[in-house]
Amino acid sequence: MLTQLYIENVAVIEKVSVDFHSGFNVLTGETGAGKSILIDSINAILGERTSRDLVRTGAKSAFISAVFTNLGKNVLAKLEELGYILDEDNSVMLQREIFADGRTACRINGRPATVSTLKEIGPLLVNIHGQHESYGLLSPENHLSYLDSMGLPQDLMERYSAAFSEAKKVRRELEALNMDEAQKARQIDLLTYQIKELEEANLREGEEEELESQRTMFRNSEKIASSIKQAKDYLDGGEESEGAVSAVSTAADCVRNAEQYMPELHALAERLQSIAYDLEDCREELRSYDDRLEYDPTELDAIEARLDTIYRLGLKYGGSVSEMLKFLEKSKSELSKIQMSDELAAKLRSQYKEAVTQAKNLAMEISEWREKAAKDFCCRVKKELEFLNMPHVAFEVKQERGALNSKGCDKVEFLISTNAGEPAKPISKIASGGELSRIMLAVKTVLAGRDEVGTLIFDEVDSGVSGGAAQKIGLKLREVSESRQVICVTHLAQIAALANSQYLIAKNVKDGKTYTQVTELDDEGRRQELARIIGGTKITPLTLQNAAEMLKMARDSAKPT
Structure with a gap:
């Protein structure tokens, strides 16, 4: 609380x-x-x-x-x-x-x-x-929720909602297949052309990146060759200077000579010798790049043409090879659906019939529950209204079954007659403002113990x-x-x-x-406030006496008999 x-x-x-x-x-x-x-x-x-x-x-x-x-x-x-x-x-x-x-x-x-x-x-x-x-x-659209508040089993409603959603889903898929023959032929031609164009391109993941890398290398081959030659010169040396490979190897020999007098230099000598071997490996690896930098100019032209093809296809089917391959698979799937549409439609019709049957069965279960609940609901509400000074009231729940919707198959409306002998009619046509308040209080009272x-x-x-x-x-x-x-x-x-x-x-x-x-x-404050409500701005001894009497009567009525 x-x-x-x-x-x-x-x-x-x-x-x-x-x-x-x-x-x-x-x-x-x-x-x-x-x-x-x-x-x-x-x-x-x-x-x-x-x-x-x-x-x-x-x-x-x-x-x-x-x-x-x-x-x-x-x-x-x-x-x-x-x-x-x-x-x-x-x-x-x-x-x-x-x-x-x-x-x-x-x-x-x-x-x-x-x-x-x-x-x-x-x-x-x-x-x-x-x-x-x-x-x-006054709005019948709200009446169903009041009736369901009587304790409609949640699992029953959840199962119906799932079946109804499945039926709608299958129906949408079925409607998507329903196209005339001319439209179907046009769609088949378009998809066939798109699939053929993409398949003939023989695209593969990562191809664009590889081609761009090769193009960059070929375009800058002279700069690369010059830099590699300089690196080899520094490693090999020349007529006037000793290269890095020879210099480090000589340094290793020198440290090894000193090692016989100072044993702790052994580890350093080994490290220098290892560096010398690594430098020799680097020199040999640099020489292997010489062959890779030799290319036929037509190879660069072929790379440019291939990249242009990928670019043009990308404008139509996606910005990257990955997106184009996804488009290809999607197109194949759509073409297959259209070509197999008759078989698929038959399958979907069967699924739809099954889903609708299941939804209808569950809707009928809900409807039958509402029918029973309505009788109890009417009896309870009528009893409450009789207590609330509406002794001759007739309260009914009008229940009609129709097409399936998100809440089942029922249309529910509360009917009421406030005068004996008069037929029950929609609340909106009968009830006054004061009667509406009492009807709502009666409904709330009936539903109060449900939560x-x-x-x-x-x-x-x-x-x-x-x-x-x-x-x-x-x-x-x-x-x-x-x-x-x-x-x-x-x-x-x-x-x-x-x-x-x-x-x-x-x-x-x-x-x-x-x-x-x-x-x-407090008690006195309540007496003063009740007197104000009774008498308005002018509070007299009589209104105060009436207020005190109302409070006493209220307390007495609350005492157990």
């Missing part, structure tokens, strides 16, 4: 630290005080997209930190998979800094992380239900409701909070009174700047 939220320089919040508790937590305050900023901050720490406009005016960056404890197995497994080591108490701290220039920096337990990593972990920690999500119920998410956040789930319906929403939120932490932004006293903990979000102006503060209220 979320135990601590720290916010710094976010919009009108300069610095706020909030310690949340287990059970039912509510956030109240005047409209515009900054309740939505807290929700935006939590969204940011969970990796959701945000804007640099979130940074408080004049600040270099905004900073948000959140501590979560009592983590579920799924969160622990995900953190371990991502390589993050937890403290002994198995808590995790998420941090995100948003700079005024748009940059962002994230950390998990002090170690660097990315926004995408936060986004991976976020849904396992917190489930946020905002006002916009209620209106998401290990430790914190549920409801942002003004009471929108459009009042009176007894509001009281029931509060009771339902408190019931949900018995198994997980609930944080709720509300404007209704009926809901706020039922909370275990209440926080006041207030805005004030100091030195021309706006500041938002969050204060956890």
Whole structure:
């Protein structure tokens, strides 16, 4: 659950630290005080997209930190998979800094992380239900995911996804083969010409480099010959000077003569003699280069012509011999496919039929599971709606089977009737704003036990409701909070009174700047805040008495009977 939220320089919040508790937590305050900023901050720490406009005016960056404890197995497994080591108490701290220039920096337990990593972990920690999500119920495209949240077996969906992807892959290959005869003939002619041209060139790996090396040597043969002659002269010597070979050999003899009087010179004499032998080898090797430098001018012409051929082919088929050889193999493969297209098409049609059959069978398994789940889902949602002051509601799941898609073969839509005797119709045509809020709360309640998410956040789930319906929403939120932490932004006293903990979000102006503060209220503070919600700006003894009575009734209703 979320135990601590720290916010710094976010919009009108300069610095706020909030310690949340287990059970039912509510956030109240005047409209515009900054309740939505807290929700935006939590969204940011969970990796959701945000804007640099979130940074408080004049600040270099905004900073948000959140501590979560009592983590579920799924969160622990995900953190371990991502390589993050937890403290002994198995808590995790998420941090995100948003700079005024748009940059962002994230950390998990002090170690660097990315926004995408936060986004991976976020849904396992917190489930946020905002006002916009209620209106998401108006779109049937969203209904299937709610139904599947009833516990659709993951391995079944994974097997279907693999079969569906395979069918699409084979179909693409099959479509690529479907060309008319004229197009096929043109493609065969082009590939045949390209293959013939490359095969006649008889290219081989490394040939271009060898030819360029030979050309460089032939073009500079006179310079090479002159340098080699000089080297040989220095080694052989001349009429007036002794060469290096003879000089070193003589030096070795001299040291050997001295060795008989000074034995420690033996090693040096051996080294000099070895050098003399090496110099003799070098002299002989230099002489062998004389033959290599002799060439026929036509050889250079042949090299130039061959390099020109490689260059011209490279312009058409690739910049290097290696790339051209790859092009040749690819062309041969394509030609073979076209020439064998009838056989290959038959093979692919067989594979496609098999893949589609497998996908259909798995889609039917999923559809049958959804059919059973829909009955349980309807029963549970209807029961929750009856509790939420919609006693005559009829809730149905309309399921139709159609073509295969990424999620199976089902089209699902929620139907509802809020008046007895009226047929169920699409939610978008029946439900009011207040009814949408209660339907979404009912759906969330039914799905609440299907995952290990430790914190549920409801942002003004009471929108459009009042009176007894509001009281029931509060009771339902408190019931949900018995198994997980609930944080709720509300404007209704009926809901706020039922909370275990209440926080006041207030805005004030100091030195021309706006500041938002969050204060956890004690009993008297809660009485004052509930009285404000009930009576507005003018708080009377009667509104204070009503507030105190609401708090007492809430406490009494929470006591075990």
